[in-house]
Amino acid sequence: MTAIRYLRLALLVLAALMQPALLRAHEASMGVLEFHEVRHGVYIGRWTMEPSIGAARVDLRVPSHCLLRLPEVNCGERGLVGPITIANLGANMAVVLIKLVPLAGEPRSYTISTANPVASILGTGAPTLQTWIELAKTYVNYGIDHILLGADHLLFVLGLIWIVGGGWRLVKTITAFTIGHSASLAAAAFGLIGVPERPLNACIALSIAFVGVEIVKQQRGEIGLTARHPWAVAFTFGLVHGIGFASALAGLGLERRLLPAALLFFNIGVEIGQLAFVLLVLALIWAHRRLDAVLPRWGEALPAYAIGSVSMFWFFGRLVRVLAPI
Structure with a gap:
């Protein structure tokens, strides 16, 4: 006893x-942000699940070659490839899922969290070692966040x-x-x-x-x-x-x-x-x-x-x- x-x-x-x-x-502290490619290198973002902090207060950072004018992200010929981060992650917004929907090919998803604050957006080619490393970082962290939340x-x-x-x-x-x-x-x-x-x-x-x-x-x-x-x-x-x-x-x-x-x-x-x-x-x-x-x-x-x-x-x-x- x-x-x-x-x-x-x-x-x-x-x-x-x-x-x-x-x-x-x-509930709360999670968000899902989708980027739909409307023409080559140009994406429109929208929240399908808004974090509790509020979409307007999210400090989104995109790769340096991209021009961010919400809801549009223009990345030119290189496309949306490179690091994406949210600078103000915290208790009110612990996890954000980034979903990339290209004009051709299957959608891809990445996780930004307090434990993994930077998501490296990968190309659409065959999976490489970096792809598997990024996949492991993304979904191990997402699994940890999900069970602890x-x-x-x-x-x-x-x-x-x-x-x-x-x-x-x-x-x-x-x-x-x-x-x-x-x-x-x-x-x-x-x-x-x-x-x-x-x-x-x-x-x-x-x-x-x-x-x-x-x-x-x-x-x-x-x-x-x-x-x-x-x-x-x-x-x-x-x-x-x-x-x-x-x-x-x-x-x-x-x-x-x-x-x-x-x-x-x-x-x-x-x-x-x-x-x-x-x-x-x-x-x-x-x-x-x-x-x-x-x-x-x-x-x-x-x-x-x-x-x-x-x-x-x-x-x-x-x-x-x-x-x-x-």
């Missing part, structure tokens, strides 16, 4: 650090840690979750399965509520499904969360030939972010043990009900979107 007390403290600290962003889940996924993982505890049982449970979301992410990205995004997001919220109920059962001395079969539960809900990860890649105009590599790098980024979060929670547990801190008895049930309340808040908000006319 000592480990459970450690996790209670970890949840309270993390909840304090994640507010108010926790209630927004994947995805409070719902992190809250689910935290619930699993709470129920399972530490040791090899936790390693196996997190591994099962990874296998589940990796499999469904690949299947969804290649078009083998498809689930409407709004109902899917509601189901993700319900998966967190399920874990919250399982924690309450454990506090009452009952053995819930997750406590009995943590790997099966983690794998099953991992399938649901993986399709949610795939929705992050939808509509980015990825080249079919580069999709397997982009998918691999994105998944690596997700796993790096997830591992960093797990290590953070374990570090808080270690710190709690060293301090020998004990929560008051009245606060023991608060974290479990916090998980349930936040997840149901998300669920009803997402359910309204499902039922609302498009």
